[in-house]
Amino acid sequence: MATPTHLLKDELDIVIPTIRNLDFLEMWRPFLQPYHLIIVQDGDPTKTIKVPEGFDYELYNRNDINRMLGPRSNCISFKDSACRCFGYMVSKKKYIFTIDDDCFVAQDPSGKLVNALEQHIKNLLCPSTPFFFNTLYDPFREGADFVRGYPFSLREGVPTAVSHGLWLNIPDYDAPTQLVKPLERNTRYVDAVLTIPKGTLFPMCGMNLAFDRDLIGPAMYFGLMGDGQPIGRYDDMWAGWCIKVICDHLGLGVKTGLPYIYHSKASNPFVNLRKEYKGIFWQEEIIPFFQAAVLPKDCTTVQACYIELSKQVKDKLGKVDPYFDKLADAMVTWIEAWDELNPSGPGAKIAK
Amino acid sequence: MSNATIDDSEVDIVIAAINPDLKSFLNEWRPIISQFHLIIVKDPDMKQELQIPEGFNADVFTKADITRKVGSSTSIVFSGYSCRYFGYLVSRKKYIISIDDDCTPARDSNGDLVDVVAQHIANLKTPATPFFFNTLYDPFRKGADFVRGYPFSLRSGVTCGLSCGLWLNLADLDAPTQALKPEQRNSRYVDAVMTVPVRALLPVSGVNIAFDREVVGPALFPALRLAGEGKFRWETMEDIWCGMCVKVVCDHLGLGVKTGMPYVWRKDRGDAVQSLKKEWEGVKLMEEVVPFFQSVRLPRSAVTAEDCVVSMAKTVKEELGKVDPMFARASDAMAEWVKLWKSVGSSSSEA
Numbered sequence: 001m002a003t004p005t006h007l008l009k010d011e012l013d014i015v016i017p018t019i020r021n022l023d024f025l026e027m028w029r030p031f032l033q034p035y036h037l038i039i040v041q042d043g044d045p046t047k048t049i050k051v052p053e054g055f056d057y058e059l060y061n062r063n064d065i066n067r068m069l070g071p072r073s074n075c076i077s078f079k080d081s082a083c084r085c086f087g088y089m090v091s092k093k094k095y096i097f098t099i100d101d102d103c104f105v106a107q108d109p110s111g112k113l114v115n116a117l118e119q120h121i122k123n124l125l126c127p128s129t130p131f132f133f134n135t136l137y138d139p140f141r142e143g144a145d146f147v148r149g150y151p152f153s154l155r156e157g158v159p160t161a162v163s164h165g166l167w168l169n170i171p172d173y174d175a176p177t178q179l180v181k182p183l184e185r186n187t188r189y190v191d192a193v194l195t196i197p198k199g200t201l202f203p204m205c206g207m208n209l210a211f212d213r214d215l216i217g218p219a220m221y222f223g224l225m226g227d228g229q230p231i232g233r234y235d236d237m238w239a240g241w242c243i244k245v246i247c248d249h250l251g252l253g254v255k256t257g258l259p260y261i262y263h264s265k266a267s268n269p270f271v272n273l274r275k276e277y278k279g280i281f282w283q284e285e286i287i288p289f290f291q292a293a294v295l296p297k298d299c300t301t302v303q304a305c306y307i308e309l310s311k312q313v314k315d316k317l318g319k320v321d322p323y324f325d326k327l328a329d330a331m332v333t334w335i336e337a338w339d340e341l342n343p344s345g346p347g348a349k350i351a352k
Numbered sequence: 353m354s355n356a357t358i359d360d361s362e363v364d365i366v367i368a369a370i371n372p373d374l375k376s377f378l379n380e381w382r383p384i385i386s387q388f389h390l391i392i393v394k395d396p397d398m399k400q401e402l403q404i405p406e407g408f409n410a411d412v413f414t415k416a417d418i419t420r421k422v423g424s425s426t427s428i429v430f431s432g433y434s435c436r437y438f439g440y441l442v443s444r445k446k447y448i449i450s451i452d453d454d455c456t457p458a459r460d461s462n463g464d465l466v467d468v469v470a471q472h473i474a475n476l477k478t479p480a481t482p483f484f485f486n487t488l489y490d491p492f493r494k495g496a497d498f499v500r501g502y503p504f505s506l507r508s509g510v511t512c513g514l515s516c517g518l519w520l521n522l523a524d525l526d527a528p529t530q531a532l533k534p535e536q537r538n539s540r541y542v543d544a545v546m547t548v549p550v551r552a553l554l555p556v557s558g559v560n561i562a563f564d565r566e567v568v569g570p571a572l573f574p575a576l577r578l579a580g581e582g583k584f585r586w587e588t589m590e591d592i593w594c595g596m597c598v599k600v601v602c603d604h605l606g607l608g609v610k611t612g613m614p615y616v617w618r619k620d621r622g623d624a625v626q627s628l629k630k631e632w633e634g635v636k637l638m639e640e641v642v643p644f645f646q647s648v649r650l651p652r653s654a655v656t657a658e659d660c661v662v663s664m665a666k667t668v669k670e671e672l673g674k675v676d677p678m679f680a681r682a683s684d685a686m687a688e689w690v691k692l693w694k695s696v697g698s699s700s701s702e703a
Contacts, residue, residue, distance in 0.1 A: 109461060132642065133554035135516060135611050136523060136538065143540055145533065148526040148585065149555025149592035151638040166487065174500040181497065186488065188495055190544040197552035202485035203501025237501040256487055280504060287484065287503045 006034040007121045012095040014117075015087030019043040020101070025052050027104050031115045035097075038087040040065075043079060060086060068341075075333040080226025082235030084206065088213065088220050089338050095124060096217070097210040102265035106168050109189050119259035120163045120210035123193055127157025128253020130198040138193040138255070157195075161216040161252040162243060165208035166190075167263040172205045174233075174280070175273035182269070193257040198248045201290055204240020208261045211243075215252055217342075218302045219243045221334040224327050231282070231323065232275030238327075241290040246305045249295040278321075285320045289313075303335050310335075363469065366391045366439035366450045370432065370583055372400035379405055380456040384467050391439040393418075395583075397431050413438060422692055427684040432583055433558060434574035434590050437689075440565065441697040447476055448569075449562040452585065455616040458520045461541050471614035472515045472562035475545055479509025480608020482550040490545040490610070509547075513568040513607035514598055517560035518542070522618040524557040526635055527586040530624035545612040550603045553645055556595020559585060560616045563598075570657040570693045571601040575685040576678065578634050584622040589634040593682065596645040601660040604650040640675050644668075658690050665690075 014032060016022065017040045025032065029052070037057035041049050045061035065086055066073045076086045081100065088096055097117050106114045126140040132154050139146045139155070146155050171186040196202050211220060219242050222235035247254050293312055299305045314328035365388050367374070374392070378385075389409050394402050396415035404410060418430050418438050430438045436450055449472050458466045478492040484506050491498045491507070498507050523538040530536070548554050563572060576593035602609050648667055654660045665686035672679035 133548055133552045133611075135518065135554055135557065137542065143536070143538065145523070145525055145529050145536065147555050147557065148524050148529075149557075149589070149595070149638060150526075151642045152635060153639055154642070164487065171488065171497070172500050173497060174502075177497055177500075184495065184497065186495065188493075188543055190489060190542060191540055192542045192544060196485055197549050199551050200485050200549035202487060203499050205487070205500070233500065240501070256485075276500075283501070283503050284505055287506075 007118065008095060009034045011093055012036075012097060012121070013038050013087070013091040013093040015040065015084055015091070015096055015098040016101060017042055017081040017084035017087070018049060018101045019047075021050050022052060022101060024101050024104060025055060029054070031105070031117055035117070036093070038091055040084050040087045042081065042083045058090075060090065069337050072333050072337040075221070075224070075330040075337060077222065077225045077229070077235065078227040080229075080232055080235065081206070082222035082225040085220055085222040085239070085334075088217055089341055091213060094212065094214050095121070095210065096213050098206060099261065100207045100263075103167070103207055103261040103263055106260040106262040108260075114259050114261070116165060116208060116259035116261050117210075119193075120165060123163035123255045123258075124160050124210060124212055126160065128160040128195040128255055129154065129157045130195050130248070130253050133197055134194075137257070138195070141193060158251050158253050159212070159215060160255055161212050161247050162204075162254040163210040164202075164204055164254065164256040165210070165259045165261060166257065167205075167207060168260050170263040170266045172207065172263070175269045175276050176280070178266070178269035178272065182266075189260060190257065193255050196244070196254045196256055201241055201244050201287065202254075202256065204236050204243070206236030206239070207263065208259070209236075216243055216247060216302060218335060218338050219246045219306050221306075221331060224323075224330050229323070230321070231278050233272060234276070234279040234283075237279075237283075241286070242306065242309060245290055245293050245295065245309065246302060249299065249305055250302070282320060285317065289316050303339065306335055307332060360387050362446045363388050363473065364391050364439075364443040364445040364448050365389070365469070366393070366436050366443065366448050367453055368433055368436035368439070368450075369394045369398070369402055369453055371453055372398060373403045374453060375403050375405050377453050377456070378408060382407070383465065384457060384469055388469065389445070391443055393430075393435040393439045395432055395435050413442065421696060427681060427688045428574055428692070429577055430574060432581060433585070433588055434577070436558070437572065437574045440569060440572060441692060443565060446564060446566050447473060447562060448565050450558065451616060452559045452618070454619045454621050455519070455559060456619065458615040458617040460615075461543070466614050466616070468517065468560070468614040468616060471545075472517065475515035475610045476512050476562060476564050478512065480512040480547040480610055481506065481509045482547050482603070482608045485549055486546075489612070490547070493545065510606050510608050511564070511567060512547075512610055513564050513602045514556070514609045515562040516554070516556055516609065516611040517562070517614045517616060518612065519557075519559055519618040520615050522620055524559050524585060524618070527624045527627040528632070528635065530586065531628055534624065541615060542612065545610050548599070548609045548611055553596055553599055553642065554609075554611065555592050556598065557585075558591030558595075559618060560614070567605075567607060568598055568601065568657050569697065570661050570690055571598045573597075573661070573686060573689040575682040575689065577681065578637075579678070580633060582627065584627055586622070586624060586627050587634075589637060592634075592638070593641070596641065597661065597664055597686075600645055600648055600650065600664065601657055604654065604660055605657070637676070637678070640672060644672055658693065661686055661690050
């Protein structure tokens, strides 16, 4: 295998939430070793997480989170991979790549190993096209272009804030679907990256995700999940709806498609059902809320958009369940914590 | 590949004959289309006789047939690529598949011939999901499903009105783009079908499309004619124009539009640099056209495709008519088309 080029190695952090070990990194070594890791250790802080030799990392457990955020630490979930967003907050880099510890390197149809991080970086470094759908998908990919009829004035595109990757093998299904189709595996390698159009929401999965922290970081809050919370497995979903509304408002792009990773572990559908149960009902209210959410023109920073969104959450979703009241407060706490840890740097810039 | 069963009697394949010699075209498609009824419409501008091989169940329509059926209409011109719309008008089937006569069957990544008919019909017969994006693309394909976080109330989907296919080899690029990259060919086979989300507009290419005539038939029409319109795709905008209309109509009526597979193989043809002068007009027009379609709203009272087209024709005249007389003519053609559809094209379409 040719030596991979390690683009942006001083500008990107890899955030990994874990409770057990990071053995999976061995397989990723050729692609990820030059990058700095931020490990967020969930669960029992007295446990020692073994990091494979040769990786440069910082590790935070619950005690660190509590110490660093003080009373604001209540916005960071416990006993749920949602705690990973703490890693986004403490990073000092421009880009974040986050991956789950049961995700391995995938192979493309030719058998070649997929360098997922390299593809995410390509996605983030070239523009998105949210205002008009290109039928040949990402026009900036080699061998592709804008099709006949695509207006020239829209061909410059907009900055890409988020790159959402996919998964082969165990698909990211909800519990009911897992129960009905326990043996289904995703074997279809779809060789496309595309921009999700403006005004369209999507289910954002946090397993294989990259984003520009400067452009959208403060909106990547993964909500209140896990211990003491009525819901789980909606952390990335919640962040995905928030970031999409904000990206649409600020004129930023969200891409989905390549790269693929190989998802190895099937979680227990009965455990998942308990976690998701309320979410399945609540999402019927949540989705129309986000679809209708309008942010005022004077919200020109991510933080301003996010605070405004939290007000609307309290206002409109508070009546669905008191959980949303708490969540709205946590959203504000998150921004306060973010701003304190990131005083003048990334995330505080005025967006276009 | 697809689970949908095709009833041969539900499908018409409509071919606009821009080239007189259809022998190699039809012979290459024979394995895939021979069991279906073909409607071949000869470009009225063509002087030569059409050459059609044996063994097809085909009805051929010429200039004389067109004139007899629709009279000498002043606003609708069925020439060049637009002659296919006459085929749509006279068809009595539920589904129409239309492919340019410079395309041949493509092969997928396994080397198998792509059955364009089976895939288009599968796309049209399974629901579309325009209200929320599924990251695993078409959830109704075998081996796929809705992902975690997809609201359950949106999982039954809506009727798919239009299926937009793609092209390997010569992609449907405009003349400036192709002229800049003369060697570029599309070799990427993307194994996906997806619904284009509601309110998202797209350039619909007429090179390889299929639609449910019963629900959107009236919304596919020959209306926008460039002054320098020619016999190469990059010298036309007629499909792009009606594609925008169809998307607006589908969004309004709660129908879906899918894009992606099936692929056809599009042969090298024409010289983009030569066409540049003619097609520049179309490229400039899109700058006016896109903002218009992004903001057009149809009245609640418009509940059929016909109603929608009538309303849109009025708005086109009011808002774009003053920008360029081409739009005023397009508006007239749209209004005329609905009348024609009602009188000639009516029988199998339901409101």
